[in-house]
Amino acid sequence: MDTISHGLWAFVLLHRHSTVIKFVAGSIFVDSPFLLAGLGLIIQQGAIPDKLPLLVLEAGFLSVVGYALHSIAIWGIMLAVVYIYSKQWIFFVLGWGFHIAVDIFTHVNDALPLFWPLSKATSRSFVSYWEPDYHSIAFNIFQIGSLAIIFTCLYYFRNLNNKRR
8 A cells, every 4th residue: 555545544543542643653654765765766767667666675775674664573573672661652663563464455566575584475465556457446446435435524523523512
């Protein structure tokens, strides 16, 4: 799933919780190395290259950091460390885990190793958020439409509750 959608779905899940900002930040943070690599490629080539999501996976140091941030093994270690030493960041790390969980179901040719650096095994989904050969158009229509309906309902019910007060 694209980075913005990760953040929007994270917001939908915890919009009434006081830690929603940390959860959303954690879900977006995971893609930061690939966003930087993509921006570098766009600047370097002067345009958005074809298959940008695949190109950023080969972006040297940033791709290694991206692999680490998408690893269940690394995430599990960080969850344990944060749980033991600093619970105030637990929702940031849970947002990070939410991102990884969603990516398992929305990546095909750009699937990342789930237990990197312990294993290079990936889990390829049958749906991709960006590859038309793997239903990206239908997926994005569904997910953007769902977000539009959900945010409309959240806005409507929030305003309805404010008028009743």
